[in-house]
Amino acid sequence: MTSPTPASAPHADATGPLSGLVVADFSRILAGPYATMLLADLGAEVVKVEGPSGDDTRTWMPPVRDGISTYYLGVNRNKRSIALNLKDPDDLGLARELAGRADVLIENMRPGGMARFGLDFDSVRATNPGIVYASISGFGSTPEGAKLAGYDLMVQGISGLMSLTGDPAGEAYRAGISVFDVMAGMHAAIGILAAINHRHATGQGQHVEVNLLSSALSGLVNHSSAAVAGGVTPYRMGNAHPSLFPxxxxxxxxxxxxxxxxxxxxxxxxxxxxxxxxxxxxxxxxxxxxxxxxxxxxxxxxxxxxxxxxxxxxxxxxxxxxxxxxxxxxxxxxxxxxxxIGLEPVVEVGEGDAAIPSVRNPISFSTTPPSYRYAPPALDEHGDEVRAWLRRPRG
Incomplete structure (x- = not known):
């Protein structure tokens, strides 16, 4: 049994193992955009929905390239941008139409936030039963977890990672990257692909939930295992390893x-x-x-x-x-x-003078390799194109 086939994407020119998959990306900042970039590299058609002010990371600078935040550039290639004000009835109608046509919807509003707009899982599933709906939060959707804003630094502290990082005689340090945002993004991508496989067999979509704290505790691996299975409290050792030397x-x-x-x-x-x-x-x-x-x-x-x-x-x-x-x-x-050593880590995304150097997708395929089709979009760069697609009859 196969899932319902959505209307053709606005510009479905991609190749790759996920070619033909339409992703409605309502996420912002890092975890969600990283997940959708991974999917886009593998051929998915990702429509990035931004508010009128754009993704927050457009303003996170320095550093910059040609006046554009390199933070934003790092996680938004291969996507098409449409700016929608969900408080505007016409724009909200377009957002709901996009959700109705998509194979995948991903969002990282605070739990319950999408329900204000009729874009929560139950509402979307009512008209699109095959939807794979992925939610990323900081601390989950339980009543207490939903009250907490989710930022990587918070989770690094609360999870215990910072207690493990830094000089033993000094203060706790954050990791040099937003490690749990990236980890949660990868977990979201894995969950989405697993749910897509389930949909191929049953025709039914489902709600995939990922939160940063659960990703963190899983990602702490030997340290969280030491705590829950060994009854010990791991501690800061600088660059040393607790179980291995040298x-x-x-x-x-x-x-x-x-x-x-x-x-x-x-x-x-x-x-x-x-x-x-x-x-x-x-x-x-x-x-x-x-x-x-x-x-x-x-x-x-x-x-x-x-x-x-x-x-x-x-x-x-x-x-x-x-x-x-x-x-x-x-x-x-x-x-x-x-x-x-021949890994060719940098790819050029885009054409001519507008091409952007970008870090290669880390996954290699013998038959269906990732593709790098277009540079990270300007705000609403594809708005007219996506609006025209959404206003055409489905089918």
Whole structure:
């Protein structure tokens, strides 16, 4: 049994595994737009619905490119923008028509917010039973969770992540990126695709809910497992790992290099590369548990060996021997390294002088690769086109 087929999208020229899928994107800022960009890269036709003032991230600057926020540019390629004022009856009618034609609707208003406009799941499902309706919130749709605004920094603090980040003797720090917004966006994309697969079998849509706090607790993996299964409270260790050593940056003659020995074989190889093979035979360091328990004894021995070479020299030796580790790069250096090993991390999106450099979608397909069709849209750039499509009869 297949799902109802919506009217053709306004400009369905995409290729990819999601080609033909119409996504009504009522989300803003990061988690939702990141999810819909992933879907758009894979061929979905995403119509980005913005209020008259546009997505908040259009104003989040610096940095900028040609006067446009690079934050906004980073999560909005391959979409078409229409500006709709949901308090205006005509615009609200268009929004409801879009929801009725879409395969997927994604939103991240505070729980209950879409109901004010008759755009909640039950209302949309009444005319579009095949809709896959995805809601992203900060703390879920329970009565208490719904009262809380959802920002990544709040969740980093409340989830416990910040208690794990920073110097052990210093204050707690946020991660350098909005890690749980990104994680929730990926979880939303996974949930949407799972619901689409269910719809292929049954013809029925469903409501997919993701919240940042649940994504955070899932994403804390070994630390949240330690809390719920081990009854312990993980704590801040700087760059050290609670269950593994060595697994952190260590100083070299001119900087630092990340050193990793995830098992006994890697530890023996590390000792050989560093010119201290006797450490692999030392009774104190025979297992990972031994090395972790005696890190205060082992660490200075490794640091002494690393002091005999530069970061670049050690990284070259590590790579030659297949030993994990590497330098602590800046972001531009990270992009350059990915390019140097053939990952081609940067793609040009758009045409001619208007093309925007963008980071490649991380998923590769042997048959249906991602496509980069058009640059992040200006506010209401495709408004006339989308309005004309929505006013045409369905079918």
């Amino acid at each position: 697994y952190e940056p260590l100083p070299t003659a001119d900087g630092a290099i990340i050193v990793i020995a995830g098992n006994n074989g890697q530890f023996a190889l590390l000792c050989d590369v560093l010119g201290v093979p006797e450490l692999a035979e030392d009774d104190r360091f025979q297992s990972n548990e031994d090395r972790t328990a005696r890190r205060d004894q082992l660490k200075p021995l490794l640091v002494d060996a690393l002091a005999k070479g530069t970061t670049e020299e050690w990284f070259a030796r590590f790579r030659e021997k297949g030993l994990p580790g590497g330098p602590v790069n800046t972001v531009p250096e990270g992009v350059a390294f990915a390019d140097s």
